[in-house]
Amino acid sequence: EAGVAQSPRYKIIEKRQSVAFWCNPISGHATLYWYQQILGQGPKLLIQFQNNGVVDDSQLPKDRFSAERLKGVDSTLKIQPAKLEDSAVYLCASSLDLDRVPDTQYFGPGTRLTVL
Amino acid sequence: GENVEQHPSTLSVQEGDSAVIKCTYSDSASNYFPWYKQELGKRPQLIIDIRSNVGEKKDQRIAVTLNKTAKHFSLHITETQPEDSAVYFCAPVYNFNKFYFGSGTKLNVKP
Numbered sequence: 443e444a445g446v447a448q449s450p451r452y453k454i455i456e457k458r459q460s461v462a463f464w465c466n467p468i469s470g471h472a473t474l475y476w477y478q479q480i481l482g483q484g485p486k487l488l489i490q491f492q493n494n495g496v497v498d499d500s501q502l503p504k505d506r507f508s509a510e511r512l513k514g515v516d517s518t519l520k521i522q523p524a525k526l527e528d529s530a531v532y533l534c535a536s537s538l539d540l541d542r543v544p545d546t547q548y549f550g551p552g553t554r555l556t557v558l
Numbered sequence: 559g560e561n562v563e564q565h566p567s568t569l570s571v572q573e574g575d576s577a578v579i580k581c582t583y584s585d586s587a588s589n590y591f592p593w594y595k596q597e598l599g600k601r602p603q604l605i606i607d608i609r610s611n612v613g614e615k616k617d618q619r620i621a622v623t624l625n626k627t628a629k630h631f632s633l634h635i636t637e638t639q640p641e642d643s644a645v646y647f648c649a650p651v652y653n654f655n656k657f658y659f660g661s662g663t664k665l666n667v668k669p
Contacts, residue, residue: 474656484647484659485602498656499561533601544590544609544651551599 444468446550448534454556460522463553467536473497475510475547476519477533485533491517529557530551539550564648564660565618571638572668579663581648582630589652591624591631596662597644605646606633638667 446552457508465510467474473494477485494514503511506525510534511517521528531554537547561584571577582589592607608615608622608631615622621634631650635642645664648655 478658484649484662485657485660487657495595513566532659544592544607545655546592546604546607547655547657549603551601 444549446534446536448532448550448553451551451555452556454558456523456558457526458523459468460520461524462518462520463532463534463555463556464535465517465519465550467534470538471536471548472514472539473537473545473547474511474517474536475537476517477535479531479533479552481530484486488519524555524557526557529555531555536552560588560652560656560658562648562650562658562660562662564646566663567661568664568666570666570668573638573640575638577607577633577635577638577642577665577667579633579646579648579652579665580590580630581632581660583648583650584629585650585652586626586629588629588652589648591621591622592649592657593622593633594647594649594659596647600645614621633667638665640667640669643667 464515474491476488486500489509490497491511531552533552534550535547537545543555564581589610594602596602597607624631645662648660
């Protein structure tokens with residue numbers, strides 16, 4: 443079974459630039475999560491999708507971050523404009539079905555973002 | 559949201575000793591209690607989990623115990639090995655699969 447795919451794996455940008463990350467979940471997984479993991483901290487949930495609908499985006503800084511999952515499969519997370527404090531690893535995870543409470547989530551390899 | 563705390567933040571043990579990491583949470587509605595292991599530069603991986611209707615679960619050298627009344631659950635690793643060295647996160651789940659991760663415990667197993 444293929445795992446969660448993410449790209450790019452690394453990205454370096456200057457502050458005020460924009461950046462986008464892509465995630466392809468495990469085939470058949472309805473629930474998709476984006477996390478931000480700052481060095482030395484635990485992952486922080488940014489947004490959670492069930493199919494193409496948003497379940498929770500309460501911790502997403504909506505003035506600069508946006509995410510979509512238009513067809514209910516892969517997803518894109520965008521930051522515009524980036525700030526120095528956005529430097530982190532962005533992890534995507536997926537789980538089979540939100541209604542199967544609780545459900546194991548599987549993580550992708552992450553995208554390491556450095557903002558200079 | 560959920561308030562999750564892990565203790566200790568760092569733990570150093572000798573190979574073969576046991577290690578215990580405790581996670582406290584605030585939301586009594588939490589119903590699923592996983593532990594993740596994250597090696598340096600790698601993704602978090604689920605190592606063991608427990609549901610709210612069970613008090614203890616064991617998988618070879620790893621066990622998790624749950625005290626719902628006191629709102630804490632613990633990870634127990636016996637006969638530690640150098641490859642157990644990593645950061646461990648608890649992530650109690652409540653309300654539609656909302657995972658709130660703790661701040662992590664860095665375990666160092668000395669050969």
